[in-house]
Amino acid sequence: MNSWNQLLQNALIGTEKKPPEPAALSTDEELVPALQSIAGNTDLDAEEQLLQATALLFIFRQAGQTAQEVKEIEFSISEAETLPYCSAAAKDTLRELFEYQALGLFYYWIRHCAAAKRIAPPELVPLLLQLAAKNPELRDPIRVITGKRGEWLAQLNPDWQESKSLSLEESWEQGTTDQRVAALRQQRMENPETSRSWLTESWSKEAAAVKQKLLEAFDTALSDADLPFLESCLKDKSQKVQQQVLELIRQIPESELVSDYAQVVRSSLVIRKEKTLLGLSSKLSWEVKTPVEIHPDWRKQGLETVSNSKEFTDEEYILFQLLHWVPPPLLNELSGLGTIELIQALQKEKLKQWLPAIASAAVRFRNQDWINTLAEQSDSFLPVLIVALPPAKQDAYAKTWFTGKEEFFIPVFVNRETEWPAPLARQLMNYTAANPYQYTKSFYQQLMHLLPLEGASWLDQFDPPEGYQRHYWQSIKEEIQPLFDLKKRIQQSFNA
Amino acid sequence: MNFSEDQVLALAPDDASRKAGSALASPGKWVSKGKNDLALWGECQGSGSKPYQTQIDLQSIAFKCSCPSRKFPCKHGIGLLLLNSRQPALFTDAATPDWVSDWIGKRQEKAVQKEAAPAKPVDEAAQAKRQQAREESIEQGIDELLTWMKDLVRNGLLSLPEKGSAFMEEISRRMIDAKAPGLANQLRQLSQINLYQEGWQSRFLEQLARIYLIAKGFQHREAINPLLKEDLSAAVGITISQEELKQQSGITDQWLVIGKQLQEEDQLTTDRTWLYGLQSGKYALVLQFMVRGQGLQFSLSTGMLLQAELVYFPSAAPLRALIKAQQPIKERPPIKGFNGWKEQLQHRANSFARLPFQLEIPALVHQLRPVQHKGAWCLQDQENRLMSLPDGYPALWKLLALSGGAPLDLAIVQKEDRVEPLSAFYQQEFIAL
Secondary structure (H helix, E strand, C coil), X not given: CCHHHHHHHHHHHCCCCCCCCHHHCCCCHHHHHHHHHHHCCCCCCHHHHHHHXXXXXXXXXXXXXXXXXXXXCCCCCCCCCCCCECCHHHHHHHHHHHHHCCHHHHHHHHHHHHHCCCECCHHHHHHHHHHHHHCHHHHHHHHXXXXXXXXXXXXXXXXXXXXXXXXXXXXXXXXXXXHHHHHHHHHHHHCHHHHHHHHHHHHHHCCHHHHHHHHHHHHCCCCHHHHHHHHHHXXXXXXXXXXXXXXXXXXXXXXXXXXXXXXXXXXXEEEEEEECCCCCCEEEEEEECCCCCCCHHHHHCCCCXXXXXXXXXXXXXXXXXXXXXXXXXXXXXXXXXXXXXXXXXXXXXXXXXXXXXXXXXXXXXCCHHHHHHHHXXXXXXXXXXXXXXXXXXXXXXHHHHCCCCHHHHHHHHCCCCCCCCHHHHHHHHHHHHHCCCCCXXXXXXXXXXXXXXXXXXXXXXXXXXXXXXXXXXXXXXXXXHHHHHHHHHHHHHHHC | CCCCHHHHHHCCCCHHHHHHHHHHCCHHHEEEEEECCCEEEEXXXXXXXXXXXXXXXXXXXXXXXXXXXXXXXXXXHHHHHXXXXXXXXXXXXXXCCHHHHHHHHHHHHHHHHHHHCCCCCCCHHHHHHHHHHHHHHHHHHHHHHHHHHHHHHHHCHXXXXXXXXXXXXXXXXXXXXXCCHHHHHHHHXXXXXXXXXXXXXXXXXXXXXXXXXXXXXXXXXXXXXXXXXXXXXXXXXXXXXXXXXHHCCCXXXXXXXXXXXXXXXXXXXXXXXXXXXXXXXXXXXXXXXXXXXXXXXXXXXCCCEEEEEEEECCCCCCCEEEEEEEEECCCCCCCCCECCHHXXXXXXXXXXXXXXXXXXXXXXXXXXXXXXXXXXXXXXXXXXXXXXXXXXXXXHHHHHHHHCCCCEEEEEEEECCEEEXXXXXXXCEXXXX
């Protein structure tokens, strides 16, 4: 034991029980004479001896500090970057973004940086990796702009491990549930057969909640080849899993279930174009033949047999539900009419109440022709269509229907990846500004990447009707004005 | 001087001012703006009818604004300086408005008057009497402190965790009564050691030894060299007049700001700025105190280079200093630091030989590489020697990101056996860590 530890022991136990012993304080050769002289001084009591020796050793330890020499340390070095760093101006905007925490502008910055084939400066990489750890949707884009330094840092910090790139197989085998779903979805696009074999092998070992998550990946590249697997899952122990599988099967036109539904529709619905009395024009006849025969299992699967709408009789209501689950071209087949003609006729004959079911089926079976035609031809608002329309057609649909139906459009529009067209953005902001308690500062912070720069000049023009709303909007406006300015500087910094 | 955005933001007194200042760094917010060699100014439209007049003395980096904010610098000052660093071309107006020339004129006048002002007559006899009374009071306090320390080691430190914090707070308060606030502060540091953390025993004994050295040294101050006596006086808490200190001539050099630390305690923020003299090779620590985010005489941030005269507080190993006069400069000559731990530790040993109870020693060390060894983060020099970083060092990831596993020149401050990096020299500039 060295002299310091010896003294430490004396101090811990107390000099009353364990006074310092001169002989024990001789391990540090250079200090022996001084320590011995303290210990041998009979004028000093044990406590004073201990404190003096401690003070001496304290200075000795502090002044005589050495650095440990370690020849071989295995510590990796980051690979050299292959892309240049962003400009100083772009770096400044990124640092400022961390002050504002405006998620939408992070998307914007990251997208500009990736498009310019630049990477973030190393001193901001840890903050970006932290951001990626909190926002899984940003992981992939951030991986691109943090370069080799980001990869290297992620290996050193377990909290950032998810930020490092894993192969599809690795993500499937070792990843979190979200990573596994993403890998499965990717694999379904690239190689659906492999994705099915992954799932078939692991299915029995997965928990019900995980199964539900994994089934979400089936909305990508769903086809009749998935049927054997899905049908085998209908006997799963979990009711929720069963219901989810059923919904997927209902999206596959080749499935036995969908063809059974179609069979019932064929035998119960008669659509004819008939001449009017004078024979000068024609009208559509839409006749439901009763009884509508259904399979007993369908009730267990959620089919209602009693109408909850005054627009439908019970039999009609069964048919209305079945129309949700059959591909819309069946109606072309039954009527012998083209899609435009059929939709126009349905409106003329006051049969509009059937349109929501047809629209839902068009979306379910991803029938883009029917989706677009319904959006263009129907004079009823069919909210289910919005999400299935391509952006340009969404804009056109909003032009007709936005006012008064804002709450149907906003949830869809916030998921856009590109900026909203200016007229639409203005209309949308006019609405959100009038509802400042619902659409607070954070709404704009999340969506700044979607708002066009000219939005800054509109802020003063929005004027909520009530005084209390005006006051709150004023405070929101002050918070978001600098975000527009920052967005402009981000754009300039990458364009310079 | 052109400030980088980092440097401007580092001047903000708190996060809220930093954010609000950033929001004001937009041309549309300023009704007028201008600049010349002496000052930067602008008028910002606030909520009132009259715009706020914001002005910055560019020679000695001081701020003034007509807004009612009690923060210093206010968001307008930060915003204006930030706008200038982002878009200097916008500041085209060089004709100084009256309100700016008045302020700058008054500042210059004041500085001249201060230099020319005759020293107030001092009643030396009364001063000596007061000094003697205070020293007697401190000596009585030290007698009690030494008795307390002896009791402590007689009964053993193992019983400390049971005694609770009141045991040490009481003796600390007694030192305040004895007019020895420096000793009270040392005892407070002793009470802040976590007695439930591994290794507390050694840390506690080391701090006890430091207090013992100061106390005993003060008792025997007449027998030791005058500079060390000054250190002992400062350590027990006897302050010296900063005005008197400023009358002395100092060291004029190009001083590089190598690090900045903020410590907050009881609504008092201590701004600790570490400087390195490029010609003299000397290190300095400038302390400034702020109450609730207000008023710093000098606004300095890491990486800034100043042409300044510094006066050191008298000490056997001078470190704490006052800035007597300063102005920012642009060109930085090459920097000479220590080549590895051996040189730095030798410097430290020499410093300890002169002043045995000092706590922190700064240094610029070339080519240090952050590495992990046996689960702990260390800095490795070119000769494979390691020194440990403090546990939970907050800027670890920023340091690693800058290094990428390669060596960097670092400004560090060593406390006990741990070294804390303050800033890193990266791509020709010092970046605060």
